Amino acid sequence: MLHIKTPLFQSTLLSERVGTAVWLKMEALQPCGSFKARGVGFACSRYVLDGAKMLISSSGGNAGLAVAYSGRKLGVPARIIVPEVTPQRAIGLMRAEGAEVVVHGESWFEAHQLASQQAIAEEAAYIHPFDDPLIWQGHASLVDELVEADVRPDGIILSVGGGGLMCGVVQGLLAHDLTIPVLAVETAGANSLETAVSQNQHISLDKITSIANTLGAKQVAARAFELTKQYPIENAVVSDETAVSACTQFLDDHRTLVEPACGASLSVVYDNHAFLRNKKNVVVIVCGGAGITRDSLDQFRQIVADGD
Numbered sequence: 001m002l003h004i005k006t007p008l009f010q011s012t013l014l015s016e017r018v019g020t021a022v023w024l025k026m027e028a029l030q031p032c033g034s035f036k037a038r039g040v041g042f043a044c045s046r047y048v049l050d051g052a053k054m055l056i057s058s059s060g061g062n063a064g065l066a067v068a069y070s071g072r073k074l075g076v077p078a079r080i081i082v083p084e085v086t087p088q089r090a091i092g093l094m095r096a097e098g099a100e101v102v103v104h105g106e107s108w109f110e111a112h113q114l115a116s117q118q119a120i121a122e123e124a125a126y127i128h129p130f131d132d133p134l135i136w137q138g139h140a141s142l143v144d145e146l147v148e149a150d151v152r153p154d155g156i157i158l159s160v161g162g163g164g165l166m167c168g169v170v171q172g173l174l175a176h177d178l179t180i181p182v183l184a185v186e187t188a189g190a191n192s193l194e195t196a197v198s199q200n201q202h203i204s205l206d207k208i209t210s211i212a213n214t215l216g217a218k219q220v221a222a223r224a225f226e227l228t229k230q231y232p233i234e235n236a237v238v239s240d241e242t243a244v245s246a247c248t249q250f251l252d253d254h255r256t257l258v259e260p261a262c263g264a265s266l267s268v269v270y271d272n273h274a275f276l277r278n279k280k281n282v283v284v285i286v287c288g289g290a291g292i293t294r295d296s297l298d299q300f301r302q303i304v305a306d307g308d
């Protein structure tokens with residue numbers, strides 16, 4: 001098991017604020033900084049068990065870092081092919097885990113294409129950041145921990161990029177025979193799920209314009225779109241400014257620094273979103289993210305204040 005069992009507790013400050021018991025599932029505390037440890041860790045373990053001698057990924061974000069971490073823990077080499085826009089700090093974090101980092105292409109798509117080709121040529125396992133049933137199975141362990149802790153919420157709030165986390169959580173809920181409304185939160189400019197739902201078509205956004213780059217999948221996994229028709233999933237789209245402001249407030253309230261991708265989910269509570277109405281217990285998945293520092297939070301605050 002490459003992830004840890006994370007704390008789950010009721011936040012007094014957030015609960016008082018909205019008059020609903022707000023539970024925090026602290027995925028920000030995973031060793032690699034996000035819930036990706038669960039799904040990516042599970043998929044990597046399985047592929048290595050099935051004989052893969054190497055792991056290849058294409059994410060310059062938390063998924064790539066989780067693959068790098070998994071490679072080190074499993075004792076197999078990991079190669080992460082990242083697009084040119086990837087921050088030096090992210091590359092440094094992956095190298096610190098012992099991964100080989102190759103910079104290639106303008107966007108994730110070019111890195112993804114090269115990584116997929118190399119994985120075939122080199123008989124390595126290709127680890128997709130969100131669109132793989134093994135990833136979802138790994139993420140589902142999060143729900144096992146809620147059940148084990150005997151917390152039965154009447155609402156779950158989570159962020160959606162490509163929808164891997166959402167697919168995993170819903171899969172976990174279904175496995176426990178639970179029907180609990182899920183609020184899928186995205187930022188404006190990265191709202192690929194909400195756009196697909198409102199147009200009733202599994203479409204792709206032309207481009208990503210949100211600063212929450214971790215949520216920047218132009219198209220969600222097909223499974224994520226399908227699930228919106230089979231499970232009570234509601235959508236929320238928040239501004240970058242709202243997401244960043246929630247990061248700042250959460251840092252003050254709970255002394256934990258998270259990415260705007262995670263701030264998006266927290267902002268739903270800070271803004272007392274209609275989803276909370278008539279609910280007694282909600283769980284917020286504090287998905288975390290390693291791609292933030294004090295300085296970059298300050299920069300984000302500046303950017304949203306300037307109205308970019």
Ligand SMILES: *Cc1c(COP(=O)(O)O)cnc(C)c1O
Pocket residue numbers: 034035036062063129130159160161162163164165166214215217259261262287288289290
């Ligand atoms: C990956 C990630 C997301 C989005 O998850 P998906 O599975 O792509 O929907 C959100 N927040 C953080 C911190 C992440 O690392």
